[in-house]
Amino acid sequence: MASRYLEPEIERRSRAAMTRWQAVRLREQVRHAAAHSPFYRRKFKAAKMKPAQIRTLDDLRRLPFTTKDELKENQANRPPWGDVLAVPLADVMRVHLTSATTGRPLAFLDTREDWHGFYHSYARSLYAYGVRQKDMVMAAFSYGPWIGYWSGFYAAQDLGCLVFPVGGLSTDQRIDALLNYPITVLGCTPSYALFLAEAATKKGVDLAKDTRIRITWHTGEPGASIPATRAKIEAAFGAKAYDLPGLTEIAAWGFECDARSGLTHVHEDYCYPEVLDEQGRPVAPGERGELVFTSLYRKAMPLIRYRTRDVVQVADRKCPCGRTLVSFEGGVLGRLDDMKKVRGIIVYPRRIEELVRPHAAVDEFQIVFRRHEGLDEILVRIDPSPSLSLAEREGLRTQLGDRLRTGLGLRAAVEITESGTLPRWDHKARRVVDERTEVPF
Numbered sequence: 001m002a003s004r005y006l007e008p009e010i011e012r013r014s015r016a017a018m019t020r021w022q023a024v025r026l027r028e029q030v031r032h033a034a035a036h037s038p039f040y041r042r043k044f045k046a047a048k049m050k051p052a053q054i055r056t057l058d059d060l061r062r063l064p065f066t067t068k069d070e071l072k073e074n075q076a077n078r079p080p081w082g083d084v085l086a087v088p089l090a091d092v093m094r095v096h097l098t099s100a101t102t103g104r105p106l107a108f109l110d111t112r113e114d115w116h117g118f119y120h121s122y123a124r125s126l127y128a129y130g131v132r133q134k135d136m137v138m139a140a141f142s143y144g145p146w147i148g149y150w151s152g153f154y155a156a157q158d159l160g161c162l163v164f165p166v167g168g169l170s171t172d173q174r175i176d177a178l179l180n181y182p183i184t185v186l187g188c189t190p191s192y193a194l195f196l197a198e199a200a201t202k203k204g205v206d207l208a209k210d211t212r213i214r215i216t217w218h219t220g221e222p223g224a225s226i227p228a229t230r231a232k233i234e235a236a237f238g239a240k241a242y243d244l245p246g247l248t249e250i251a252a253w254g255f256e257c258d259a260r261s262g263l264t265h266v267h268e269d270y271c272y273p274e275v276l277d278e279q280g281r282p283v284a285p286g287e288r289g290e291l292v293f294t295s296l297y298r299k300a301m302p303l304i305r306y307r308t309r310d311v312v313q314v315a316d317r318k319c320p321c322g323r324t325l326v327s328f329e330g331g332v333l334g335r336l337d338d339m340k341k342v343r344g345i346i347v348y349p350r351r352i353e354e355l356v357r358p359h360a361a362v363d364e365f366q367i368v369f370r371r372h373e374g375l376d377e378i379l380v381r382i383d384p385s386p387s388l389s390l391a392e393r394e395g396l397r398t399q400l401g402d403r404l405r406t407g408l409g410l411r412a413a414v415e416i417t418e419s420g421t422l423p424r425w426d427h428k429a430r431r432v433v434d435e436r437t438e439v440p441f
């Protein structure tokens with residue numbers, strides 16, 4: 001039987017061997033950053049730390065965090081690249097921009113070896129989904145400075161797949177390509193997968209029957225790790241859908257495997273994960289915390305203790321696939337930046353998606369946080385499938401209202417809009433609107 005691992009010697013490495021390996025890489029990265037990155041030289045000096053004091057993974061906790069705001073400020077003050085950069089600019093061969101929702105995006109630079117690390121670990125994820133050299137792959141991300149398209153394309157190429165470049169094509173042209181070429185694997189954001197499926201249905205195309213897609217993978221948003229969203233995508237394409245969490249600044253750091261156990265494995269030979277509570281202490285297995293990454297391979301911008309703002313839960317069980325890599329339960333469970341407080345209760349938009357998506361009659365939705373007569377409230381707008389009768393619409397409203405109240409622990413208003421009125425998203429969705437002028441925390 002062919003192996004289910006691209007690199008079994010890494011994916012099944014013993015804990016002791018992985019720790020030794022990580023510690024060697026960590027010492028090298030810290031030395032490199034201190035010697036060549038003015039940004040990190042200042043940070044280490046301010047923390048009164050010398051690279052030689054960092055010997056083990058535990059020592060890492062003595063170093064300060066790095067935040068995205070710091071990186072942005074650094075680039076704003078020292079345009080255009082800032083001075084995190086720890087190699088001569090001539091050694092840099094790629095630039096990508098993070099997809100900023102506010103302010104200027106962060107520019108991230110890579111050397112040839114950095115870039116290889118990014119797409120090679122990504123290729124390992126694709127292999128874990130079951131993608132093989134014989135596959136023909138479509139990476140339906142936008143062609144531009146966002147890393148999504150490039151990393152997906154290079155990763156598939158790294159496995160030797162035939163890659164169909166569709167970055168600049170319209171949705172109609174992509175549907176046409178799926179019908180006319182033997183494309184077996186599709187990568188896109190989860191929002192775009194649903195957008196593409198809806199567009200195909202309108203044209204009378206059944207993607208599940210009329211195409212050869214067998215695997216889809218999704219990144220840019222956590223949708224494919226939400227069971228109901230994944231089920232919707234799988235039904236539309238007649239394929240298995242996989243989640244690929246990643247960060248431009250760190251790596252395409254995680255993947256679900258073909259055991260489909262609900263666990264997300266981490267490429268911890270490329271990036272060392274810490275999961276920390278609010279006081280910055282490591283959480284126990286089974287607990288949730290903020291994911292903090294230290295890059296173990298990138299030399300151009302070697303981030304140390306980078307706060308991702310992503311909330312994850314450290315797994316306290318093993319995956320049946322046999323991988324020994326650190327794993328999280330169910331991908332990214334929420335973003336600290338997306339966290340909302342409503343009448344004292346913490347609400348993550350992802351949780352609302354988990355509650356709303358299982359209903360087949362929900363085509364699209366929007367979450368509005370607003371203040372009504374001095375009280376915070378949540379309004380969930382539902383764009384229903386066009387076939388619903390008036391009575392069914394009312395039934396859906398009541399049913400979702402009950403489900404949200406039970407699932408969130410507070411009442412949410414539900415409004416059923418006219419079918420087709422809510423915005424659709426062909427890249428990353430922005431389904432959350434916060435109308436409150438001040439945030440009460």
Ligand SMILES: [Zn+2]
Binds near residue numbers: 258263319321
């Ligand atoms: Zn697994």
